[in-house]
Each structure stands twice: as C-alpha cells, then as structure tokens.
Amino acid sequence: MTGDRLEGRPDIPRFEALVLPHLDAAFNLARWLTRDGQEAEEIVQEAFVRALRFFSGYRGGDVKAWLLAIVRNTCHDRMRRERPGGQTTEFDEEVHGVDRDEPGPEAAMLIAENSQAVSRALEELPLEFREALVLREIEGLSYKEIAGVTGLPIGTVMSRLARARRRMQVQLADRPRKEV
Amino acid sequence: MSCEHSEELLNAYLDGETDRVVGADIERVLRECPDCSTALRNHQALRAAMKSGRLAFTAPAGLEARVRQALRDEQRAGQRGESLVEPRAGAPARWVWPRWLTVALPAAAVLVVGLLFLRPASGPVPAGDLLSEELVTDHIRSLQADHLTDVASTDQHTVKPWFDGRLDFSPDVRDLAEQGSPLVGGRLDYAGNRAVAALVYRRRQHVINVFVWPAAGGDAAPVPEPARRGYNVIRWTRSGFAHAAVSDLNATELSELADTLSR
Numbered sequence: 001m002t003g004d005r006l007e008g009r010p011d012i013p014r015f016e017a018l019v020l021p022h023l024d025a026a027f028n029l030a031r032w033l034t035r036d037g038q039e040a041e042e043i044v045q046e047a048f049v050r051a052l053r054f055f056s057g058y059r060g061g062d063v064k065a066w067l068l069a070i071v072r073n074t075c076h077d078r079m080r081r082e083r084p085g086g087q088t089t090e091f092d093e094e095v096h097g098v099d100r101d102e103p104g105p106e107a108a109m110l111i112a113e114n115s116q117a118v119s120r121a122l123e124e125l126p127l128e129f130r131e132a133l134v135l136r137e138i139e140g141l142s143y144k145e146i147a148g149v150t151g152l153p154i155g156t157v158m159s160r161l162a163r164a165r166r167r168m169q170v171q172l173a174d175r176p177r178k179e180v
Numbered sequence: 181m182s183c184e185h186s187e188e189l190l191n192a193y194l195d196g197e198t199d200r201v202v203g204a205d206i207e208r209v210l211r212e213c214p215d216c217s218t219a220l221r222n223h224q225a226l227r228a229a230m231k232s233g234r235l236a237f238t239a240p241a242g243l244e245a246r247v248r249q250a251l252r253d254e255q256r257a258g259q260r261g262e263s264l265v266e267p268r269a270g271a272p273a274r275w276v277w278p279r280w281l282t283v284a285l286p287a288a289a290v291l292v293v294g295l296l297f298l299r300p301a302s303g304p305v306p307a308g309d310l311l312s313e314e315l316v317t318d319h320i321r322s323l324q325a326d327h328l329t330d331v332a333s334t335d336q337h338t339v340k341p342w343f344d345g346r347l348d349f350s351p352d353v354r355d356l357a358e359q360g361s362p363l364v365g366g367r368l369d370y371a372g373n374r375a376v377a378a379l380v381y382r383r384r385q386h387v388i389n390v391f392v393w394p395a396a397g398g399d400a401a402p403v404p405e406p407a408r409r410g411y412n413v414i415r416w417t418r419s420g421f422a423h424a425a426v427s428d429l430n431a432t433e434l435s436e437l438a439d440t441l442s443r
Contacts, residue, residue: 012251023247027239041243045250050345052251057350066344073345118229136195137230143197148341151331162191169222 129164319426329365388427395422402438
C-alpha cells in the first residue's frame with residue numbers, strides 16, 4: 001500500500017513546497033468568488049486541508065490549476081450549504097448568456113480611465129462569469145486549464161469568457177462618469 | 181459586431197487560443213471590418229485594465245501561518261484517526277468537514293481487507309456479492325431522470341479533473357469512443373460505505389457505469405458475474421483501483437469493454 005493515505009503520513013514538507021507558493025492565487029480566487037475577505041480566508045484554509053488529503057491522488061500536472069480546482073469546489077460546496085433549498089438552480093447559459101447591448105466605440109476609453117469601476121463591474125458579474133474571467137485574466141489560466149478547474153467543456157469556457165467580457169464592457173460604458 | 185464573425189473567436193484570438201491559420205484569418209477580418217476593430221480595441225482596454233495587477237488580491241498577513249498550522253493539525257488528526265472538523269479562522273466555522281469521511285475511511289479499510297481475503301476464494305463471495313448488488317442499485321438509480329452525470333463531457337481531460345476536490349483519489353479516465361463506447365460523463369456515487377467515482381459510457385442505447393475506487397492488492401483480471409436483476413456486472417482490479425462495470429449491455433460486449441479498460 002505504498003503512498004496510501006490510510007497508512008502513510010502525508011508528506012507535509014513536499015506538499016508545502018509544491019502547493020504553498022500558490023497561496024495568493026488561492027486567496028484571490030476565493031476572494032473573488034465569495035466577495036468576502038473573511039470567508040475567503042476560511043475557504044483557503046479548508047481547501048489546503050482538502051488538498052493535503054487528496055495529495056496522494058495528485059498525479060502530476062499543473063499544481064496551481066489543481067489547487068484552484070479544489071478552492072473552487074470548496075467555494076461552491078460552501079455556497080450550496082449556506083443557501084439550502086434556494087439557489088440550487090443551475091446557471092442557465094441561455095438566460096444569463098443573452099446580451100443584446102453592444103459596447104460603443106467609446107468603451108475603450110472609459111475602461112482605461114477607471115480601474116475602480118472595472119473592479120466593481122467584475123464584482124457584480126454573475127458567479128459563473130466572474131469565475132471564468134478571474135481564472136483567465138488574473139490567474140492567466142489557459143482555456144483547457146479553466147475547463148479543468150470548472151469542470152466545463154472548453155466550448156462553454158469560450159462562450160462564458162466572451163459573454164463575461166461583453167457584459168463588463170457594456171456595464172463600464174454605461175456607467176455615468178460621475179461615479180469615478 | 182455586425183459582421184458574422186464570432187465574438188468567441190475574437191476572444192480566443194486575443195487569448196492566444198487559436199492556431200496560426202485561424203489567427204491569420206481573424207487578423208484579415210479585423211483589418212477589413214470597422215466594428216470588429218472597435219470590438220478589438222474595447223477588448224484590449226479591458227484586458228489591460230484587468231491585467232494591471234490592481235485586481236489581484238494577495239493573501240492577508242498571517243494566512244500562510246494559519247494554513248501551515250491547519251495542515252499540521254490535520255496531519256495529527258489523521259494519525260489519531262480523527263477528522264478535521266473546522267477551519268481555524270477568527271470567525272466560528274460555518275462549514276464542517278463531511279461526516280461520511282470519518283465513517284467511510286475505516287469502512288473502506290475493512291472492505292478492502294475483506295475483499296483481499298474473500299475475492300480469490302472459489303464459490304460465492306458474500307462481501308463481493310453485497311457490493312455488486314449495491315452497484316446494480318447505483319446503476320439503476322443513475323438511469324432515473326437527471327441522475328446519470330454530475331459532469332457531462334466526452335472529454336476525459338474534463339471529466340478527470342472534475343473529481344479533484346470531490347474524491348480522495350483521482351480515477352483514471354479513458355474515452356472509449358474508438359471502441360464504440362464513448363465517454364459521456366462522470367458522477368459521484370456511493371458504494372461499500374465510501375464515495376466512488378462513476379464513469380458513464382454509452383454503447384448504442386445502453387448506459388454503462390464503470391465504478392472506480394481505491395483498493396489494496398494486486399491486479400485482478402475482469403471476472404463476469406451472474407446477471408443480477410437483468411444487469412451484467414464485471415469487476416476487476418488494476419493499478420490499485422477496483423473497477424466494476426454495470427450495464428444491461430450483453431455480457432460479451434461488456435466483457436470487451438472491461439478487457440480494454442483493464443489493460
């Protein structure tokens with residue numbers, strides 16, 4: 001039973017050397033998903049403990065994407081638990097996905113001018129869009145890695161990213177300038 | 181974009197996710213279509229704003245120390261056979277480690293030891309029998325509406341990582357489309373007092389569940405069992421994982437699938 005968790009001790013020094021460098025990424029994702037610093041800290045701790053438990057099942061591959069998948073699942077599990085009954089409805093690509101508005105040509109300027117508004121617009125995106133965009137833009141994951149982290153087909157990742165960005169642009173272009 | 185060029189493609193192009201041929205095509209469109217180049221400018225502004233670094237949160241001071249502590253607590257708890265109950269942040273825990281783990285681990289150990297002794301014996305095998313019965317029940321339940329897959333994907337590279345963070349092991353996931361049984365997704369299931377991975381394949385109109393869980397002992401070739409309630413069950417062990425294929429597919433074809441997976 002080599003490497004079996006039932007017998008062996010998890011190799012904490014090796015785990016820490018491999019996984020702890022991604023603490024910031026883990027916190028960043030949890031913070032964006034929960035929009036709450038305290039909750040994000042709790043989730044990160046929980047996710048690292050889970051990761052340690054699953055470490056024997058880790059078979060190589062990108063550690064950061066592996067850890068972020070666990071952080072993401074920990075977030076979603078907690079959200080499901082905290083909103084019992086209610087928000088179990090699946091994210092509906094059709095309902096959430098259709099945007100008729102087009103960002104105008106002036107959107108680029110407005111976006112560049114106001115980074116605070118960019119942050120707020122991201123925070124206001126539906127969870128599924130926010131998640132895809134944070135993984136792509138802030139964490140720099142590839143489509144394939146995002147598909148792995150979220151458990152979605154790559155085609156869905158592509159369309160979510162496109163819609164998420166369009167929403168951001170429309171929202172930023174619509175925001176009155178006085179909010180700056 | 182008024183032109184019919186897909187916005188998704190434009191996004192993929194900007195993300196460096198298209199090959200060079202498609203990339204060249206998009207560049208030509210961008211030069212010729214004013215709406216597209218506006219869209220491109222908007223995208224570039226948004227990307228620049230998001231990549232500026234101001235959006236990235238960094239871990240607060242002290243979090244690393246708390247994580248290290250939690251890992252050591254977890255290891256100590258593991259050695260005492262306990263389970264970590266709560267995260268150690270300032271606020272009271274609102275989330276508790278799933279109880280079934282504390283039950284499942286010892287139960288799995290008992291099961292594994294039981295199988296080790298009982299399986300090679302000739303004649304009926306009560307422990308294995310019970311488990312097969314349970315797996316058939318899992319299979320039937322999975323056929324009910326919307327129970328078949330938690331992650332629906334024909335891509336093994338999507339299905340495999342989906343199990344990360346949901347199971348304490350990482351099952352081997354293979355697509356068998358070339359053999360006529362495409363992978364359609366995966367699901368968490370429960371059998372023998374533990375969480376198991378269920379990989380779902382389809383052959384013609386037949387659904388095949390392949391259950392996977394860690395097991396001790398060496399490899400064991402697929403052994404077809406007598407049909408139960410009209411379902412065929414074949415079990416084998418490979419590389420430290422026990423497998424069970426359950427389906428109403430005929431025994432010959434199910435054996436072929438089991439043979440392929442056990443190689």
